[in-house]
Amino acid sequence: MIFEKIIGIGACDEAGIMGKEGKLPWHCPKDLKHFSNTTLDCPIIMGRHTFQSLPAHYLKDRTAIIFTRHPLRLIPKKTQKLASGRVQSAENRFPRRGSYCQYKPPSRESISRQLSIPPPGQLLSLFGYNCPSNQIVVSSLREFFAIEGRFSTLYVIGGAQIYTLFLRENLIQEFILTRINGLYSGDTVFPLSLLKGWPNCRVEETPTFSIHRYAYPCYNYPHKT
Ligand SMILES: NC(=O)c1ccc[n+]([C@@H]2O[C@H](COP(=O)([O-])OP(=O)(O)OC[C@H]3O[C@@H](n4cnc5c(N)ncnc54)[C@H](OP(=O)(O)O)[C@@H]3O)[C@@H](O)[C@H]2O)c1
Numbered sequence: 262m263i264f265e266k267i268i269g270i271g272a273c274d275e276a277g278i279m280g281k282e283g284k285l286p287w288h289c290p291k292d293l294k295h296f297s298n299t300t301l302d303c304p305i306i307m308g309r310h311t312f313q314s315l316p317a318h319y320l321k322d323r324t325a326i327i328f329t330r331h332p333l334r335l336i337p338k339k340t341q342k343l344a345s346g347r348v349q350s351a352e353n354r355f356p357r358r359g360s361y362c363q364y365k366p367p368s369r370e371s372i373s374r375q376l377s378i379p380p381p382g383q384l385l386s387l388f389g390y391n392c393p394s395n396q397i398v399v400s401s402l403r404e405f406f407a408i409e410g411r412f413s414t415l416y417v418i419g420g421a422q423i424y425t426l427f428l429r430e431n432l433i434q435e436f437i438l439t440r441i442n443g444l445y446s447g448d449t450v451f452p453l454s455l456l457k458g459w460p461n462c463r464v465e466e467t468p469t470f471s472i473h474r475y476a477y478p479c480y481n482y483p484h485k486t
Contacts, residue, residue: 272439280449332381
């Protein structure tokens with residue numbers, strides 16, 4: 262993958278709450294508009310929970326990169342019956358414990374070596390689900406960097422797990438963070454501590470929220486290929 266920069270974008274309340282039961286804890290159309298305008302036409306990077314919470318129109322006409330360690334969880338419910346049937350028949354092809362006298366359970370590594378588990382996209386199609394061509398599913402940062410293509414700006418749009426992954430690995434050059442006024446109840450917390458020490462400025466102030474732009478000072482992409 263070749264890219265210019267990765268920018269984080271998100272919103273949290275005064276205490277850092279950013280999600281509740283798979284949704285946003287607030288209704289703030291102005292901030293959603295800011296999100297849409299800022300990321301318009303750019304590729305977006307997200308975790309599976311965020312992907313499954315996004316209205317379809319955010320995924321139209323642009324590349325979406327989805328992180329999951331369990332690609333089969335992306336299969337929509339209506340096609341899951343078929344998929345689980347296939348899992349069952351695949352399992353039946355392997356000997357069960359006790360089938361051979363000297364059976365030793367294989368290690369995880371040897372299973373993946375022998376089965377050569379295909380990349381997530383291929384795995385999904387083996388299970389009868391074809392991702393739309395603009396959606397790329399990855400299971401790790403290594404697979405993320407192996408995506409073929411040339412991009413200018415990519416946006417990391419959440420959730421907390423994926424912000425944390427990218428911030429910890431120093432992969433984010435700028436972060437555009439909306440602070441929603443007030444305190445909300447929720448179950449997902451923005452990793453504010455990972456932006457500590459980043460120079461930032463307030464770029465917009467409204468009666469309900471303010472937008473801050475954080476810049477990582479001495480930036481280089483260690484993994485850029
Ligand atoms: N306020 C905002 O700006 C904002 C933005 C986005 C989302 N949200 C909210 O935040 C919540 C979702 O956030 P979240 O933190 O729970 O979930 P998330 O980051 O969207 O997705 C988590 C999932 O990503 C996958 N994942 C995480 N680390 C990975 C890694 N290193 N490699 C491969 N896959 C990895 C795992 O998928 P598998 O379980 O499939 O393996 C994990 O369960 C929702 O409530 C959403 O509405 C708020």
